Amino acid sequence: SLRSLTAVTCTVWLAAYGLFTLCENSMILSAAIFITLLGLLGYLHFVKIDQETLLIIDSLGIQMTSSYASGKESTTFIEMGKVKDLVINEAIYMQKVIYYLCILLKDPVEPHGISQVVPVFQSAKPRLDCLIEVYRSCQEILAHQKATSASP
């Protein structure tokens, strides 16, 4: 957020200015500017997620894309054969209850077991009403896919 960014930049530059008054070396100031710029670029490229997308293609799979502020995109694709179900999970975190959407993956060894739980929209963290809409449309597609795959 803007506030934390300004706070960090101010602290770094104040510290650099303090060091400069101690050492009388102007390299410290340019180093501080350099570090701030690098830190900002790193933050935009590795930390700040602008958009998260969930793409469900019937009979192919589910694809989750996160696009960062610098334009970088990281994608994960899960084949439909590995997907067991899509659920909304409830979790108690400190003093509140949070809801998140997650994909359950099948266990190859045990037919009724779950091998992994993959949470979706980890950075956007939409609220329950939004999640319910997404859940409904996803379940339509998954139900259709299960119906057609059951009949060979």
Added chain:
Amino acid sequence: MVLKAFFPTCCASADSGLLVGRWVPEQSSAVVLAVVHFPFIPIQVKELLAQVQQASRVGVAVLGTWCHRRQESEESLGHFLEGLGAIFSHEPWLQLCRERGSKFWSCKATHRQVPASLGAPGQDQVMLIFYDQRKVLLSQLHPPAALPDHQAGDATASAGGLAAVFDTVARSEVLFRSDQFDEGPVRLSHWQSEGVEASILVELAKQASGPICLLLACLLSLISAASTSRVFKLWPLSFIWSKLSTCEQLRHRLGQLTLIFSTQKAENPAQLMRKANMLVSVFLDVALGLALLSWLHGKDRIGQLADALVPVADHVAEELQHLLQWLMGAPAGLKMNRALDQVLGRFFLYHIHLWISYIHLMSPFIERILWHLGLSACLGLTVALSILSDIIALLTFHIYCFYVYGARLYCMKICGLSSLWRLFRGKKWNVLRQRVDSCSYDLDQLFIGTLLFTILVFLLPTTALYYLVFTLGLIHLLVDLVNSLPLYSLGLRLCRPYRLAAGVKFRVLEHEAGRPLRLLMQEVKVQTSRFSLTRPNAG
């Protein structure tokens, strides 16, 4: 289920013809490998497909027709193509059609033998997925050939999926061997139809590598047999060998070279990657070592180094003496125990004196030794660095001694302190049960224990200071770093990104209602941190 048609991007602009590929019934997907153009004789097409099937063990068949309309008045072509369905029967029969200059395609998949009781129309919904044949072929995303031999059924179907598609493309390499300049009976269109990719150097290297590998493997086995002979197992030679990092490095290098030049082929892509990584890192190492060698031997640098060495050692000794004098006084304002301080300080000073006399004794021979050691740089930069670290370790041996003494003393003190602290609280260490138990001591035991505890506590700052001052150790990190850089993966990532694919991602292309859905399949680059290479232990 929706029928998925995997279509190569290179054939999207090809002329009309027949679609040749493989049908995977479990996934309900049709993998198109190539397009056969007019004119062709059906018998020859069937022969070619039988040949390919025999050579690659992939069930290649004619899947349908492909129609690329250049002008408006090519309706006759459409009818002709439909007639072909009678000659090459395949279930289901795919018909892809594209207008010239239009982005949208029309696809139909018809089933011939549909039982009337189903009541469903004889057509399926089709989804088009474009893929880049070249990247899929070279991306090594396909599983090893052992997979189809597992028990068929749900295991392969769920583990396969897209992997089955890639496997198909990879195994039908023989279909891609002919290009448009070959005079064959049938004209094909695929990713290599513009010209087969090959390189003379690569072919020559492949031919030559066989006998060279054999020769080098024999040589290396001789060397390793000689090095593990009984002579080297006697003490103290074995002790010295294990301590010197040079020997560790040489052994590691030898192991690497043996692995590279072994005559076995790599079983799976990960091993191949590791082998290639090692080869490139060995080459780079030797190149850097030779560069260092040439730099050293020019301009009489070795003489300069040798001349500079003895004064440096003297200087270091002087600094150490200053340090010890400082410690024996009141370092940083702390008040040390005078007697212990003097004892330790004088002890260390005597060590330094011994060491300096030794260095002065060695000084005439240093240049010769350095020259010979410089020659070893041609074995690789890491060897040179490890020798350097050994030399530095030898030169600073006295500091190492101090560190050992300081550490031992400190350890003993801490041991005694902890035991006496337990006595102070009325507890004891139970060796049998490996835990602390309560114990009732006699009065005189308690008295002596408390006295000793007090003495040790007040002597603690002195020994702790001596211990802290002499703790060292750095060059090993550098050698480790040079050894384990995943250079091949890095280089490959820069030059040919598709070789290191980790997965796939799909992109939805422009969509019109009523037309089939079109997707583009692309590779996802692997993160370099996921690659685990063999790391050597520090010497």
